[in-house]
Amino acid sequence: MPSPGSPIPFPFILASIFLSFLVLGSYLKDKFFTKVLTNLISLIGSFEILMYLLMVGYSISMGEWAIFFFSLVGFIACVASNIMFVHYYRTTVLPKDNVYTRWLHFFPKTKTFMPISCLLINFKCVKMIYGGFYGLENTLAKFGQHKTFFRIMRMTTYFSFVFQYGFIYIADIIIFARVKWGY
Numbered sequence: 001m002p003s004p005g006s007p008i009p010f011p012f013i014l015a016s017i018f019l020s021f022l023v024l025g026s027y028l029k030d031k032f033f034t035k036v037l038t039n040l041i042s043l044i045g046s047f048e049i050l051m052y053l054l055m056v057g058y059s060i061s062m063g064e065w066a067i068f069f070f071s072l073v074g075f076i077a078c079v080a081s082n083i084m085f086v087h088y089y090r091t092t093v094l095p096k097d098n099v100y101t102r103w104l105h106f107f108p109k110t111k112t113f114m115p116i117s118c119l120l121i122n123f124k125c126v127k128m129i130y131g132g133f134y135g136l137e138n139t140l141a142k143f144g145q146h147k148t149f150f151r152i153m154r155m156t157t158y159f160s161f162v163f164q165y166g167f168i169y170i171a172d173i174i175i176f177a178r179v180k181w182g183y
Helices: 010-029 036-045 048-062 065-096 098-105 108-120 123-130 146-178
Strands: none
Touching: 010 036, 036 123, 048 065, 048 146, 065 098, 065 108, 065 123, 065 146, 098 108, 108 123, 123 146
């Protein structure tokens, strides 16, 4: 067990468990439309930017410069992937996919807030529009050129795996190695 004073992310663990129960409720209500993994990635991924900011701040306050460096690079890569996704979404998907644009016409709040949440929170928030959460119509997006949309998602995800998660995992390993264990 970690000794007193060691940072443990209980609030994020508890929030992830709560969100998992929300997705389970969606699945139990509407098994046909609910995409469990898609919804989990969308909801739990929304905590990433906050967790990385906390890692950066905590490492500065503790004077842990290696952790600071790796978590800062991960945070910057997270922000860059959000910007990259929203840019390609606005320049490639919106002008070229008429079916999707017509579908968005019926959901003006989704049209407005989805790019904002992808930019400020996480690009994974976009998964909610096709995740079938509780079978709501605004979570059942229709695409005419779905390959274009999902190519952008894959490209951004690969970028995140290398430049975001790679550095965050290194920071996590350093944090784990430096935690004092005891009773």
